[in-house]
Each structure stands twice: as C-alpha cells, then as structure tokens.
Amino acid sequence: MAAQTLIACPECDQLQHEIALAPHAIALCSRCGAQLYRQTLHGLDYTLAFTLASVLFFLLANVFPLLRLELQGSSRSTTLFGAVTALASQELISVALLVLATTILVPALEMAAMLYILVPLKLGANVPGVAATFRFVQMIRPWGMVEVFMLGLLVSVVKLATSATVIPGVALWSFGALMFTLSAAAHFFNPRDLWLGLRPYG
Ligand SMILES: [Zn+2]
Incomplete structure (x- = not known):
C-alpha cells in the first residue's frame, strides 16, 4: 500500500511514490532536492x-x-x-x-x-x-x-x-x-x- 501512495513535493509539486525509510532517514524530492518527509522513531x-x-x-x-x-x-x-x-x-x-x-x-x-x-x-x-x-x-x-x-x-x-x-x-x-x-x-x-x-x- 505504502509504495502506491503519492506525495507532492512542497516546493515544486512533483508527484512521487512514497517509500518506506530507515529510522532517521529523510526522503528528498527527485527533482528539486527539497525534503519530502522524514522517518522518526x-x-x-x-x-x-x-x-x-x-x-x-x-x-x-x-x-x-x-x-x-x-x-x-x-x-x-x-x-x-x-x-x-x-x-x-x-x-x-x-x-x-x-x-x-x-x-x-x-x-x-x-x-x-x-x-x-x-x-x-x-x-x-x-x-x-x-x-x-x-x-x-x-x-x-x-x-x-x-x-x-x-x-x-x-x-x-x-x-x-x-x-x-x-x-x-x-x-x-x-x-x-x-x-x-x-x-x-x-x-x-x-x-x-x-x-x-x-x-x-x-
Ligand atoms: Zn521538488
């Protein structure tokens, strides 16, 4: 399910698939490099x-x-x-x-x-x-x-x-x-x- 979730970049609106991250990792936008989300424990x-x-x-x-x-x-x-x-x-x-x-x-x-x-x-x-x-x-x-x-x-x-x-x-x-x-x-x-x-x- 998580792999099908789309997330919009807050800076450039690029739609990307949300992926599972390791603890304390940060997901960056593939187009502009802005932070999409981070994984906290x-x-x-x-x-x-x-x-x-x-x-x-x-x-x-x-x-x-x-x-x-x-x-x-x-x-x-x-x-x-x-x-x-x-x-x-x-x-x-x-x-x-x-x-x-x-x-x-x-x-x-x-x-x-x-x-x-x-x-x-x-x-x-x-x-x-x-x-x-x-x-x-x-x-x-x-x-x-x-x-x-x-x-x-x-x-x-x-x-x-x-x-x-x-x-x-x-x-x-x-x-x-x-x-x-x-x-x-x-x-x-x-x-x-x-x-x-x-x-x-x-
Ligand atoms: Zn972006």
Missing part, C-alpha cells in the same frame, strides 16, 4: 512526554515567584503575571500585552492544542478537528517567545545584581527548563507521524 511519544513536562514547568513558572529583589533591608518578589500587571500599571500597556501573549497565552494555547492532538492519538481515540487544531498550532507557534523573555530576564537580572541582591525564584528555573522542553517537543514532532496515525480514523 517514537516521535509522537517523545513529543507527548516533552509537552507534558512543559505543562508542569509552565505551571511552576506561573505559580512561584520569578525572582526576589533585596535592597536596603526591604524585599520584593514577583510572579510572571505580577510582572505583566506591573508593566500595565506603569502605562506600558502594549509591552504588558506582548509579554502576556508571548509568554503566557500562546505557550498555554500551544500546549493545550498539542495535548488535544496527541493524547487521543496515544489512546487510539478519535476526536474532531485535529487538522484544524494542528493548523492553529502552526499559526500561533511563532508568537510563543519564551526564550526571548528568558534572555531579557537574564539581562535584567545581571544588570540589577549590581545595585540590589537578586535571588532567582523557582519560576525562573522552571522558565529555563520550559524553554528546553518546548524546543524538544517541537524538535521531536514529525507531522507525518500524526497524519499516518490518523489515517485509520479517516
């Missing part, structure tokens, strides 16, 4: 595991304080959402909305959507709207900028450390871990596995 399982780990780190990153500042005997700590409300209270509404969207809303939506796709697939259940959910993930993913926020946070921490005592909170470490688990989930996700997994359910 347990790609969806790894993606699910890293997505679940991401959910855990995301919850920790939002519940616990990001960092505590100690200056002249007084101490203040803030959570991620606290940082967003602090930005909003300083009339930096657009920056606050950007931080809220790129570090809280988009990662949360992306993880929820990925779990909606992957958990039923793992359990062999059929849920509606998988293709639309996947397109939604593809659309919002570029707006998840956990690593950009983390970089900005580290720069601020280094700068603040010269004038105040900065104590990193649980959320800061969790945020760092979240950055890696989200990247790992994206790395292991092979859309072809998803479509092959869905094939029996039409």
